[in-house]
Amino acid sequence: MRAAFALVRVVALGAMAMLACCLPMDAWSQSQPASGPRLRLVYQTISDRGDGQWRLRDLPEGLEEWVLWEWTNDPWERKLSTSYCAISGDCRHALFVQEWLVGGYFPTWTLALADLAEPIHGGKAVTIENMFYLVDYPVWLDESRLVLGVADGPDRTERYRRPSSTS
């Protein structure tokens, strides 16, 4: 009896595992119950081959979602995920730091800025600058200025100012 119960349990777990493997990510996430915190969530999706997106999503309903920044991986310009994202204090902008390898070897860090206040479907973040040194600890000082740490020995900072005439 115990062996039979164990067999049933293994079969059930196996079926659950197959379901989890086969279910598309979007279908899986849309099946979630409408509970939890009311917030907007900026998050990443990264495929097994390294393609990915930064997205903005309304929760818990999940009815609205925007792609803020996306990248496609290939062997020659391999792009990597980084966890470096800074949301401005007024919640109007997100800054992403995208690490990638040119020629599969030379590391580069790209800064991209996304508009969170009025996101547009199909509207993507804009590239600000490409850097050839590791950038981390992005911090918004106020609504228009941000500071980037540079992980190259002692901390250095780069300072930027967003023009007030942006549209």
Place this chain on the structure above:
Amino acid sequence: MTCALEKGPQPPYDFGSRKRAQVERTAEALARLPQNLVPEDLRTPERLVLAPDGAEVTVETFEMLVKSYVSLSPSGRRIAIADRGRSLTVVALDTGAQHRAEAVHLVLREATIIKDIRWSPDEGWVLFTEQHYQRGELPVGVAKPPISRKVVSLIRALEVESGEVVTLVAGENGFWVPRP
């Protein structure tokens, strides 16, 4: 969208002292907890460092992926500890009250990492990412795992008062943004 940033002269910003202050506050909070609540790899204050996004404190050696993470709430009254992928525990430092979220189990023979702990501004919720590496193999170093090791990442949230855990979306590295 034509937003762009332009460089301009700004006053110096001392990252070093800010990072040290955050690590010291976290180490002091960990020292106030019962020893059994502090993961073994977080018990040496000299090894604690701030994660590169500034949200959480962890141990040195960023290449070691299976490690513990800890995040002090904005007011410093609560602390969230991810114990090497097994669970997330939130402790109120003044009362000692605890809430614990165990990692979910999606598939057989998987290995799990809990990371990206971020407090909501009101300290009512904690966001975190669970990464499940199928076939039970964790990546080595900073390299992404090969395709044969499928990764499923879930963003979950723990409500501090009730201890309720909800799975928000399939993804990773979630950041809070207040709804308009």
